[in-house]
Amino acid sequence: MxxxxxxxxxxxxxxxxxxxxxxxxxxxxxxxxxxxxxxxxTRDRFDDLVVVTGHRADEVERHLAFRRAVRFxxxxxxxxxxxxxxxxxxxxxxxxxxxxWADVLVESGTYRRVAKAACDHDGAVAVNxxxxxxxxxxxAVEDGWVTGITEKPGPIAGWNQTGVxxxxxxxxxxxxAVERSVRGEYELxxxxxxxxxxxxxxxxxxxxxxxxxxxxxQGLAAAAAYFSDESSxx
Numbered sequence: 001m002x003x004x005x006x007x008x009x010x011x012x013x014x015x016x017x018x019x020x021x022x023x024x025x026x027x028x029x030x031x032x033x034x035x036x037x038x039x040x041x042t043r044d045r046f047d048d049l050v051v052v053t054g055h056r057a058d059e060v061e062r063h064l065a066f067r068r069a070v071r072f073x074x075x076x077x078x079x080x081x082x083x084x085x086x087x088x089x090x091x092x093x094x095x096x097x098x099x100x101w102a103d104v105l106v107e108s109g110t111y112r113r114v115a116k117a118a119c120d121h122d123g124a125v126a127v128n129x130x131x132x133x134x135x136x137x138x139x140a141v142e143d144g145w146v147t148g149i150t151e152k153p154g155p156i157a158g159w160n161q162t163g164v165x166x167x168x169x170x171x172x173x174x175x176x177a178v179e180r181s182v183r184g185e186y187e188l189x190x191x192x193x194x195x196x197x198x199x200x201x202x203x204x205x206x207x208x209x210x211x212x213x214x215x216x217x218q219g220l221a222a223a224a225a226y227f228s229d230e231s232s233x234x
Contacts, residue, residue, distance in 0.1 A: 001115050001166070002092055003046035006084045007034055007102035008054025008075040009215075022056045024102045025063060026214055029227035033102060033214055034060070036227070038067065040108035044115075046098065050091045052084045080185030082178040094169040099188075101163030105212040105223050110164060117205040118166035122195065124203040125149075126164040128211045130157065135216070137161035137189055139204060146202040149189035151181070159204065161189065162211050171195055 024034035
């Protein structure tokens, strides 16, 4: 299965003052976030990797130039996750694929389990439980199936969309039909909602282990502490 990493983001919420660091290159305990993600995908036996670049794309692509398994697609304008995925359409083809955000770090094994959960279904969404979904995506789940995703619903508890999904190629018409959200972006969860509304069967897969969203200083610090401890314990 092809794995797609959406790595076009700017990372402005975590950049050091005066420094414009692409989100994929944020350092996490001595390694760039994108390297940790790609290493985990490789350990999970994904050997065809597509990285969607955008902000300072040349810099990100140079950083990854030594990785022979990596292909690149470019998002010319930063217009959301659905638009970023469409940029990789020709690279993916008509096969099932896994997609992950470049600002989400999970342990190796998670990607493989999400891909397995999608077998014989239209897809699977990795979820973790949060006490406050103000900055997340609330996933409504019924009998193990995703019934809808609501972006940033407010300070409520529930299942959160982690940003790791496995999808069948039947998702493409829904991705292409996504309209601009109230945030001014074309968002992949809107495609999932439309697909589910038409009868798409998307499994919800709870994540085993931590999930780090490094788009905030707090998330970046938590990931750095975790991976520092993990390295020191070896």
